[in-house]
Every structure is written in C-alpha cells, then in structure tokens.
Amino acid sequence: MNEQEKYLFDLRGYIVVKNALTSSQIKDLSKHLELHRSDNDYFFGSDRTKFTSPEDTAWTTPTMLDWGGCYLDLIDLPKIKPYLEALLGPSYRLDHDYLKIDSEQSGKGLYLHGGGQGAGGPTDLVGPTDGGQCYYRYSNGRFFNGLVAVAFELDTVPEGSGGFGCVPGSHKVNFELPKEWKYSKTQDEVPLCVDRVAASAGDAIIFTEACAHGTIPWEGPGERRTIFYKYCPHAVAWSPCYYNSDNYSGLTEDQKSMLLPPSAFGPAPEVRQIWAKAQAEHRELQELKKTQ
Numbered sequence: 001m002n003e004q005e006k007y008l009f010d011l012r013g014y015i016v017v018k019n020a021l022t023s024s025q026i027k028d029l030s031k032h033l034e035l036h037r038s039d040n041d042y043f044f045g046s047d048r049t050k051f052t053s054p055e056d057t058a059w060t061t062p063t064m065l066d067w068g069g070c071y072l073d074l075i076d077l078p079k080i081k082p083y084l085e086a087l088l089g090p091s092y093r094l095d096h097d098y099l100k101i102d103s104e105q106s107g108k109g110l111y112l113h114g115g116g117q118g119a120g121g122p123t124d125l126v127g128p129t130d131g132g133q134c135y136y137r138y139s140n141g142r143f144f145n146g147l148v149a150v151a152f153e154l155d156t157v158p159e160g161s162g163g164f165g166c167v168p169g170s171h172k173v174n175f176e177l178p179k180e181w182k183y184s185k186t187q188d189e190v191p192l193c194v195d196r197v198a199a200s201a202g203d204a205i206i207f208t209e210a211c212a213h214g215t216i217p218w219e220g221p222g223e224r225r226t227i228f229y230k231y232c233p234h235a236v237a238w239s240p241c242y243y244n245s246d247n248y249s250g251l252t253e254d255q256k257s258m259l260l261p262p263s264a265f266g267p268a269p270e271v272r273q274i275w276a277k278a279q280a281e282h283r284e285l286q287e288l289k290k291t292q
C-alpha cells in the first residue's frame with residue numbers, strides 16, 4: 001500500500017485497486033457462479049448465515065468457498081494481501097463472504113449503513129447492536145479497522161450505473177448520518193455527499209465498514225456481479241459462524257490461518273491445537289451420522 005493509497009484511504013475510507021483480478025480469474029469466478037445460480041438468486045455466501053435444514057451441523061452453513069476454484073484463491077490474493085496487512089495488522093481473519101447481483105430486477109434502494117464510532121446511530125442497520133466493532137482509527141503509525149471489505153467486481157460498473165456508494169470521510173465522523181439521507185429509493189434521491197464509485201471488471205474496492213456505505217440503485221446495462229470477502233483483526237468476529245479449513249483441500253498455511261475462528265492470540269500454536277481438536281471431533285460426528 002503506497003503513500004498515496006494510505007492518504008486516500010485515511011481521507012475517504014475506501015480505495016480502488018485496479019486490475020486486482022486477471023481475466024482468467026474473472027472467467028473462473030463467473031463460471032462457478034453461473035453453475036450455482038438459478039433465475040431468482042441474487043445473493044450467495046456466508047454473510048446472512050442461517051441453517052438451511054434441521055440436519056445441518058455447525059460448520060456446514062453455505063459459503064462460496066465451497067464452490068472451489070478461484071473462490072479459494074481469493075482468501076489470500078497476493079495483490080490484495082499488502083493492503084489487508086496494512087489495514088488490519090499481520091494476523092487477520094476472513095470473517096465472511098458473499099456475492100450479490102445488482103440488476104433492474106434486484107431493484108432495492110440505497111441504504112447507507114455504518115459510520116465511524118457508532119455514528120450510524122440507533123436506526124442504523126449496524127448501529128443498534130454496534131458493540132464497537134464498526135471502528136476505524138489511525139494511531140501510533142498504524143491503521144485499526146474492525147472490518148475491512150474487499151469488493152471484487154466481475155463486471156464493469158460504468159459511471160452513473162450504480163454500484164458501490166459511500167459518504168467519503170464518514171468513518172471518522174462524530175455525528176449521526178442525517179435520517180433523511182439514510183435511504184434513497186432512486187438514484188435521483190441519492191444525497192450529493194455520496195461518492196458513486198465506477199470500476200472496471202477485475203477491480204477491487206477496499207473499504208472500511210466504518211464508512212457509511214451501501215449500493216446505489218442499478219440503472220446500468222446488464223448486471224453488476226460483485227464478490228465480497230470481509231476481513232477482521234484476529235480477535236474480532238462479525239459472523240456467528242466460522243469456516244472449517246478441513247472442508248477444502250490444497251490450502252496454504254496462510255489461508256488456513258485466515259480461516260481460524262477469532263481469538264486474541266491469533267494463529268498461535270495453542271490456538272491451532274484447540275481448533276484442530278474441534279475439527280477432529282466434527283469429522284468424527286460426520287462419520288457417526290453416516291452410519292446411523
């Protein structure tokens with residue numbers, strides 16, 4: 001992360017990393033998405049995590065990591081890693097993932113949510129239960145973020161079509177976002193203080209969840225398909241569900257560390273030992289279930 005990028009992130013709460021994905025990665029990610037998609041689906045992944053059947057056990061909630069291919073590579077993409085290390089510190093974890101498709105049919109308005117230091121206020125989507133997890137600060141020569149989102153665009157988002165929008169600088173604001181600016185049904189209603197971020201296919205928008213942000217209603221051609229991987233410092237968790245690295249083959253040690261559940265100790269040997277035991281118990285349970 002160079003000095004200009006650090007300046008812009010501190011100033012605005014987001015940056016755009018051009019060409020984060022190669023064209024063959026975009027192809028692979030699109031192929032797996034289209035394989036799993038049916039006509040009515042526009043939301044996938046582990047964000048709004050819930051069990052889909054009474055048979056589900058812990059560690060079986062849906063995630064796009066199950067799709068394999070480049071979805072596993074995205075966990076620890078070399079092009080993105082230096083940004084996450086700068087913004088979260090050396091040991092961070094993947095907290096949740098999701099994929100969203102914006103089109104004329106998905107037709108939702110812009111809900112601005114988040115806002116530094118609880119600035120979302122009591123009517124915020126995140127604010128009412130904000131236990132301090134929605135934070136941003138820069139001190140002692142380091143960034144501190146409660147959640148950093150990496151939004152990978154699979155399609156070009158031309159100017160004026162919609163896509164990621166945010167109130168730049170709101171990750172440091174000390175006042176609640178005025179209520180009349182929180183929801184905009186159409187693009188015409190979007191407040192002037194909102195940045196509308198255009199991007200090319202393959203770009204990644206990195207933003208702090210502490211910046212008031214949301215999706216500008218789509219008025220562009222075709223669709224916007226965006227993959228979100230969201231990362232926390234190692235002691236923080238947003239999602240109630242954890243990944244199980246056992247479910248995926250060929251992961252690197254770094255990828256496995258990033259899938260660890262939260263703890264103040266990060267990927268320390270004692271922590272790995274505890275989770276290896278939990279994973280072994282889960283494997284045993286799965287085997288037993290098969291024999292019943």
Ligand SMILES: O=C(O)CCC(=O)C(=O)O
Binds near residue numbers: 151216
């Ligand atoms: O569509 C976008 O880029 C914004 C998504 C969003 O609001 C979120 O991930 O919290």
